[in-house]
Amino acid sequence: MTTRYIDAGVNLTSSQFDEIRDEVVLRAQQVGVDNMLLIGSDVEDSTHSLQLACHYGFVCTAGIHPHNAKDASSDYLTHLCQLLSQPEVVAVGECGLDFNRDFSPRSQQINVLSEQLSLAQQLGMPVYLHERDAFESMSTVLEQMNVHGVLHCFTGDKTALEFYLNYGLMIGITGWVCDERRGAQLQQLVPLIPDDKLLIETDAPYLLPRTLKPKPKSRRNEPAFVIEVVRQIAQLRGQSIEHVAQISHDNFNRLFMAEGELP
Numbered sequence: 237m238t239t240r241y242i243d244a245g246v247n248l249t250s251s252q253f254d255e256i257r258d259e260v261v262l263r264a265q266q267v268g269v270d271n272m273l274l275i276g277s278d279v280e281d282s283t284h285s286l287q288l289a290c291h292y293g294f295v296c297t298a299g300i301h302p303h304n305a306k307d308a309s310s311d312y313l314t315h316l317c318q319l320l321s322q323p324e325v326v327a328v329g330e331c332g333l334d335f336n337r338d339f340s341p342r343s344q345q346i347n348v349l350s351e352q353l354s355l356a357q358q359l360g361m362p363v364y365l366h367e368r369d370a371f372e373s374m375s376t377v378l379e380q381m382n383v384h385g386v387l388h389c390f391t392g393d394k395t396a397l398e399f400y401l402n403y404g405l406m407i408g409i410t411g412w413v414c415d416e417r418r419g420a421q422l423q424q425l426v427p428l429i430p431d432d433k434l435l436i437e438t439d440a441p442y443l444l445p446r447t448l449k450p451k452p453k454s455r456r457n458e459p460a461f462v463i464e465v466v467r468q469i470a471q472l473r474g475q476s477i478e479h480v481a482q483i484s485h486d487n488f489n490r491l492f493m494a495e496g497e498l499p
């Protein structure tokens with residue numbers, strides 16, 4: 237049996253994929269990637285993600301990324317609700333806090349996050365969370381809520397990992413873990429994630445795995461390269477590639493496909 241993979245986070249709407257989107261999806265499918273979670277980062281982008289999810293037979297998120305919190309319209313929650321009522325839309329997000337780049341004022345990031353978490357809680361849907369250099373505020377917000385889902389592209393320290401796991405979230409690991417310099421801490425933490433909490437994602441077209449050989453000339457990441465992230469994680473955890481691919485698959489289906497679209 238060929239190993240099946242999932243990419244639990246792709247920015248397939250990115251203009252970097254314009255012209256080559258079909259090829260990129262086909263290349264992923266040819267190496268065994270049979271499902272993807274397409275990320276939405278504002279209302280318009282989430283609408284585009286939904287179109288692509290319907291077209292290719294994948295699933296997607298709908299939400300406001302912290303970078304876009306400052307541009308959220310006064311009625312954005314109504315738009316998100318409409319998107320979230322579609323069967324292909326399986327999570328609220330990408331939402332969260334990014335105090336690394338601070339593209340939106342922090343108070344606004346916190347408000348827009350809190351509103352989306354309340355919506356997820358109300359709908360009983362998982363959240364797809366982003367956190368960069370904002371653990372303290374994120375943990376404070378989460379403690380006031382009762383949500384489930386995934387902390388995507390985890391890059392934090394051991395304290396943050398333990399908090400998110402204790403809270404009940406799954407942990408999304410990207411090709412960040414393939415970076416021998418800035419991923420060094422993450423490489424130490426990856427073996428501490430229980431089998432039933434690990435999700436694997438590319439965050440393509442960003443975060444091309446540095447261990448990938450040969451590297452594409454474009455330097456653009458794509459979902460087919462999730463295999464390289466799985467390989468690196470398997471090595472760090474002392475597990476087989478097949479096992480890691482399987483648990484990521486199982487966790488994805490349990491979290492996002494509970495309505496029974498996949499076995």
Ligand SMILES: [Zn+2]
Pocket residue numbers: 330365366367388389
């Ligand atoms: Zn993110």
